[in-house]
Amino acid sequence: MADPSPAVRRLADWDTDRLESLADEYDTPLYVIDLDRVKANYRRFSAAFPDARVMYAAKAHTGRAVLEAVLEAGGTIECAAWGELKRSIDAGAGPNTLQYTAVNPPAHDLDYATDLGAENPGLTVTIGATDTLERLAERGYDGRIAIRINPGIGTGHHEKVATGADAKFGIPYEEVPEVAERVRAEFDLVGLHAHAGSGVLTDGLAEHCRAISRVGEMARRVGDLEFVDVGGGYGVPYREDEPPLDLERTAEMVRDAVGEIDAQLKLEPGRYVVADAGLILSTVNTIKEAPDTTVVGIDASLATLIRPAMFGSYHPMVNVTAPERDHHPVTVGGPVCTSADVFAHDRPVARLERGDTLAIGMAGSYGYELASQFHSQPRPAEVALEAGEDRIVRRRESLEDVTRVEQ
The missing domain is CATH 3.20.20.10 (Alanine racemase)
Structure with missing residues (x-):
């Protein structure tokens, strides 16, 4: 029987209501793998x-x-x-x-x-x-x-x-x-x-x-x-x-x-x-109007997903909370103290407000694999979706996990 699944799963194909509920239940930043x-x-x-x-x-x-x-x-x-x-x-x-x-x-x-x-x-x-x-x-x-x-x-x-x-x-x-x-x-x-x-x-x-x-x-x-x-x-x-x-x-x-x-x-x-089987959910914490752009700060960083900083990689983004809002160009960055900690410049995204959930797509490959504890940030949790159910397959690290191996 032919495989009914599409050749590529775009970020827009994910159920935004379900993603929002996952962010609410498991907190962010959160890796999701289908x-x-x-x-x-x-x-x-x-x-x-x-x-x-x-x-x-x-x-x-x-x-x-x-x-x-x-x-x-x-x-x-x-x-x-x-x-x-x-x-x-x-x-x-x-x-x-x-x-x-x-x-x-x-x-x-x-x-x-x-x-x-x-x-x-x-x-x-x-x-x-x-x-x-x-x-x-x-x-x-x-x-x-x-x-x-x-x-x-x-x-x-x-x-x-x-x-x-x-x-x-x-x-x-x-x-x-x-x-x-x-x-x-x-x-x-x-x-x-x-x-x-x-x-x-x-x-x-x-x-x-x-x-x-x-x-x-x-x-x-x-x-x-x-x-x-x-x-x-x-x-x-x-x-x-x-x-x-x-x-x-x-x-x-x-x-x-x-x-x-x-x-x-x-x-x-x-x-x-695995690439299109995974994404990251992140929460908007800062909206700052700068002279040349609107900066949107999120709780994911290059420690969560380093590919944009390492390779200049493009990852699609969707405002999960309100995808129907008008789109505006924004610069999306994380909390790490380097200019490399930016996921996108002048990217049109449905207008973001503090507390919204932002999904970053195509994160299933070389995403969690390259995640780190830079800035002493605990690594995120990972939730797996399968047969209509969701479950934690990698727990969120605590601050104690960050320092556990030190002596």
Whole structure:
């Protein structure tokens, strides 16, 4: 049966009355994650690649409820750190199904992965440096290895996520065949991996697929592989006038770019699965008329959502309390003492008054993951929506939580 859910869930599609009641019941700032939408997004993406193995990239949102939803939808999980491995297992993932992509891994990461692999030989470790091979061998690991390729082509919504052209990530392209021989002599070489960048929409697919084609080419050179993993990076439209990713066209272009390979295709969507499933609710506390703008102060900050400060990212906004009011351009900022703590400049929003609830959309991916206690602010609570019900899945931190680890 066809998936009835829309290709993208806009902020305007959320029930504002329900959001207002959530803000009243659970206080703000508040993260809201719709688990039904998470499952629908994962299934839609998987349906576009019926012959591939689709692994959710945990780093987009590692909340246990989200990981459990992905597993319920039939997914497996790709992890980039030891904490993600543990959280995935705690959520019910079989350790033998996990893939750990090591990027300059600290010692404790490799210790944990080595111990896990000793008891679960199906665990796959992806390496992006020959140093990692040496460090794994020192720990007695001789199991499944995938080689991360640096294709020399970066794509995505911002230079800070264009990993395919960043020397930090992966083995230089022409060195891969030699490294593959070394891996086969000491480990079990099972795959090749690459990730070109993040937040790719339909108009960026051509360059994205140019990077993927290099992975397919290298797979044919290396030969005898179990899988070829072309990573994730598939985006969602944050702006209201941007069209959603054309999944059918994406699947066709990716398959054509990879070409004929005698191996299973793997993909790692993260943002696509969770971005439009999450938002932030915040309360307006200050209205200030300045010479060039109206400043709206809210109780969310860059400690709540750092993407606008870090990437200059656009996040849609809706006045949940009174969406029917006339729209006026405002500058929306938080309580952190830096000019970077601004969510929008001159953004038309239904007129805001002190005490109103403001929703900030497309916050499901890299939102709570990048939240911090900057300014000694406790991190917010998170509420999950599922099957018409809501529940707390992450409690609000207290001031005591902020200082609990100090001594």
